[in-house]
Amino acid sequence: MASIETPVVILNLKTYPQATGEKAVLLAQTCERVSNKYDVEIIVAPQIPDIYRVAKAVEIPVFSQHMDPGEPGRFTGHVLGETLVEAGCAGTLLNHSEKRMLLADIESSVEKANKLNLHTVVCTNNPAVSVAAASVHPTAVAVEPPELIGSGISVSQAKPEVISGTVDMIRAVNKDVIILCGAGIGTGDDVASAIKLGAQGVLLASAVAKSNKPEDVLVDLITPIAK
Amino acid sequence: MASIETPVVILNLKTYPQATGEKAVLLAQTCERVSNKYDVEIIVAPQIPDIYRVAKAVEIPVFSQHMDPGEPGRFTGHVLGETLVEAGCAGTLLNHSEKRMLLADIESSVEKANKLNLHTVVCTNNPAVSVAAASVHPTAVAVEPPELIGSGISVSQAKPEVISGTVDMIRAVNKDVIILCGAGIGTGDDVASAIKLGAQGVLLASAVAKSNKPEDVLVDLITPIAK
């Protein structure tokens, strides 16, 4: 699979009405424009029914928000890797805080995705879980430190060790996994702080997807990592 | 929403490799051809990432294989009704035996779908569950009698009361719900038997989707109900 360039920005469109259907396509095209203009890797993760239309419309990587384990055949309503590949996906989020997965399913989904050349980003909520996720060899781990969720504290305001401590623990077991900061990112300063503390990118959602001026917000966010 | 004409045939494409991506589109076009030629309502239910491309390609109704309850906003990886509507869906299966749902989620999904003008087909495994499903007012209930699953016994060979008994129990609580036979359907004789015993249609999968000659099988199946 094409390797992911770092630093990277992954934009989760969640189920925001501003990012559904044709609006998901428009947001993905905004991401593509900014990605090309500033030479920064930007990945977009639309809702599963929107993947095909988004993947048809842009050339930046499109990720699924979730993937189920399992082989083609007798499953109804499941989201299999083979089908994601055919729909134009380049990867998938796994174990998002709004879609937690069984440990056994995370591992088998990562293994399956690796076979299919799909990238995987496993979301995690604390250092111990991050290390566990890193040990099943996904492409990336997106760390959402509880100190930064719902607290209104951004990465640039938080104690450095909230990020750097987790980075050190993950690196002890996995030299290669991409480490993303998955919470507390609202501005370019936050992106700069996250990178400085050892992250190689960010996973974000509302700051861009719910903005009235998503392109302006995105440009501000990627400025510290533009080449 | 456009009402469903009965008798109706719903084809669940599951996650069969023969019915994924572009092959799902081809199968849906086969269904459309047969539907038009024989004037029979045929509905196709592709995998969720395939819904958009299938819905763009055909004019027969396209159903999702599953829908989650919940409102747009902070959900990642969920399959919401609003997004299905934007992708071109006319309805959804719920509670398939391979994707069982909480009772509370079945009810709230049906209620949400009704608001969005999406049809709902709740799958059930026995008479008591069928009656429970009918009482939350979906468009249809698809009954999969355990006597017909994995037994190799088809509807036309089974004791009539396996179907007719359930039909009577459902009718006692819900005069309007469409009752489908969701197991034991392999041939036109089975469809004829199901209709004779009180069902208003069938939900099927492998007989068509895994066939080398899906159009021939489909024509055989719908012959007893062609106008």
Next chain:
Amino acid sequence: MASIETPVVILNLKTYPQATGEKAVLLAQTCERVSNKYDVEIIVAPQIPDIYRVAKAVEIPVFSQHMDPGEPGRFTGHVLGETLVEAGCAGTLLNHSEKRMLLADIESSVEKANKLNLHTVVCTNNPAVSVAAASVHPTAVAVEPPELIGSGISVSQAKPEVISGTVDMIRAVNKDVIILCGAGIGTGDDVASAIKLGAQGVLLASAVAKSNKPEDVLVDLITPIAK
């Protein structure tokens, strides 16, 4: 199984620290004392690890807070009906709002419990779900109207139709099921209102279990139904 006398009070001990281990036994003995003195049916539902010690200590019925479907054999960590019977249980709650169940599992658990002479109380969150639950033939349905949960509004203050409407809908499909009011019960006035509106009992938790004077609260609650 011994039939449940109505009106009935079921006390869910949840996982309150004031109602765990030996304290669960003491609360159950309080219930027994009040039950005997005022000739009112009171049932206690302790945590699953506490069932045996509570059932050994009192003669009032002891219910489990949950039961899994399934037959004895290869299940680890499951709570089977056979084991509940051996531990001294007379019944079980099912589908509590803090332990929602699949529709198929509610039905098979009720059917299994009926075979084992265990009573079942299916908790439900609105009229349509209540009717669905009643149609699988449990001993009782405990209705928790959303208007009464988290709103601070008690049954005696609520609009009568919140309760009586649901009672009417349940009675249309099941003449025999015991209907309990499962929310908005804090005082004897609430119990009196619930009974007046067609309920045959109440399911409650914090009002008694978290009180410093549980016996006083319990006596106040059952006064309107004491013989």
Next chain:
Amino acid sequence: MASIETPVVILNLKTYPQATGEKAVLLAQTCERVSNKYDVEIIVAPQIPDIYRVAKAVEIPVFSQHMDPGEPGRFTGHVLGETLVEAGCAGTLLNHSEKRMLLADIESSVEKANKLNLHTVVCTNNPAVSVAAASVHPTAVAVEPPELIGSGISVSQAKPEVISGTVDMIRAVNKDVIILCGAGIGTGDDVASAIKLGAQGVLLASAVAKSNKPEDVLVDLITPIAK
């Protein structure tokens, strides 16, 4: 908490009818007798409703088959650590193949158990999952190699690297965790092989619990590790 002596034998009673209620007590007493006579650490894991009566009857450690994460208070039907402690438990299995858990819940359950001085045994299905489990710092990891499940192949017949490879991978991230062999154990030869390949004990179920002569089977099993 009292540390677990190795080599150790943990006996999962599952939901076997031969190991329910009073029969669970009798089996636990058999384990205690063998443990004392041969000076081998034996731990018994009865069903959750049986924990209290078993813990009252024996002095060997009693483990739960499962524990939910979460704090005391508003949970119904959950199995909390505090309640297990009060019931006499010394530890718990987690993530058994018949009760798989979310990664986030495994981690928070282990953390909670550590605070409560409860031992934890996380069951795993392959080397990558075993390493992930070891990284959240449970007392023990019980490895169930897929090559040994349902294949009829016992540990003493299997290729040595099936066990030793996993042991090496776990040791690379966690020097202290106890490694158990959780499949393919039927005889003393299997126990001897597992120990020789680097395991410090075994987790077993049917070989003892379903035997007509459980004491004889248990004595055979522990002979290679008797002091």
